[in-house]
Amino acid sequence: MKDRLKIGITCYPTLGGSGVVATELGKLLAEKGHEVHFITHSMPFRLGRFDKNIFYHEVEVSDYYVFRYPPYDLSLASKLAQVVKMQGLDLLHVHYAIPHAVCALLAKQMVGEHLKVVTTLHGTDITVLAQDHSISDLIRFAINQSDSVTAVSEDLIQETRKTLDITRPIELTYNFVDKRVYYPRDVKSLKKEFADPEDKILIHISNFRPVKRVMDVIDIFARVHEQVPSRLLFVGEGPDLSKVMSRVKELGLTQRVIFCGKQDDVAQIISLADVMLLPSEKESFGLVALEAMACGVPTIGSNAGGIPELVTHGETGFLSGIGQTEEMANNVLLLLQDEELYRQFSQACLERARTTFCNDRIMRQYEEIYYRVLGRE
Ligand code: GMT
DSSP: OOOOOOOEOOOOOHHHHHHHHHHHHHHHHHHHHEEEEEEESSSOOOOSOOOEEEEEEEEEOOOOOOOSOHHHHHHHHHHHHHHHHHHHHEEEEEESSSIHHHHHHHHHHHHTSSSSSEEEOOOOOTTTGGGGGHHHHHHHHHHHHHEEEEEEEHHHHHHHHHHHOOOOOEEEEOOOOOOTTTTTOOOOHHHHSSSTOOOOEEESSSSSGGGGOOHHHHHHHHHHHHHOOOOEEEOOOTTTTHHHHHHHHTTTTTTTTEEEESOSHHHHHHHSEEEEOOOSSOOOOOOOOOHHHTOOOOEEEEEEETTTHHSBTTTTEEEEEETHHHHHHHEEEEHHTOOOHHHHHHHHHHHHHHTTTHHHHHHHHHHHHHHHTTTTT
């Protein structure tokens, strides 16, 4: 290893793939010998066991009575500056431009130019927030002023350039999963608790936001179940959950659909499934499709955003236009009704997850970026 680095990481710690990726990256860097400081409003949910190289600093928001809204961003910026000074951090790696990169840049102004800021874009700050003109200048500022900017798909890079008129370099760093955690698990006995032996299992994991098009998941499942006995596992919670539950009832599928709520051991649940459904309207990457791929489970879904960079159509899954649920259902049936084709897809999934999205490779890519911005190549 070159120099041991002292790295601060800020992310949304309690939800979504961006928090998972940021936390897993921190854990890998710590394992490699770097000192990693998480600076977030609560403990990252996948942080897990004690490690001598991992530190957690909680951001506390001041609720001083004259504030109409508690100023989380200012509390974060001042905590970042404080931790950088006290711990002698070399750089901050922040996930999302808003508010994290803006806060990191403010901290940099407070502590000095030697502090470097690496910003990773995950999607919604570009695909949703940047559409709002009242905030787009701030996002552009955060991107242009960061010492290095990365994005999780080529599609997101293009979208960022187009939406915000950005010309600076943005590096492609795909998301990854830890191959020691995500692999096909032996779940035969667990499967008996969920389904009959002849049942095929379809799974959908998300935060049930409208962009995930969860009603499409039900539509696909209903069509598949007409032809092949199957079950649908829903993992996660969010705004569209009650709508989905009503629809399941309306279609008389209550006995066939299992709502698992939020779950931690995702690799175990995915291993129960035959296919992952991801019919999203927007998806800069689609981490759940990679989690499924690493467990040998093909994804059927939409070709939105960065999904086609992850799921190779016709090899590790099938992709259709957004909302084309009939085609998606036919593609699920194609895989479920042809054992040899399914075996080929599943094998291709394992191969692709272990090579293109290998954790060691992506971690090294981030490490190179860190050394480069610090001038220690
Ligand atoms: O998809 C979400 O609503 C959550 C969001 C997040 O903050 O985790 O996901 C974004 O980042 C993930 C990790 O890079 C990507 O896998 C998701 O595709 C991306 N979501 C969207 O672009 C909608």
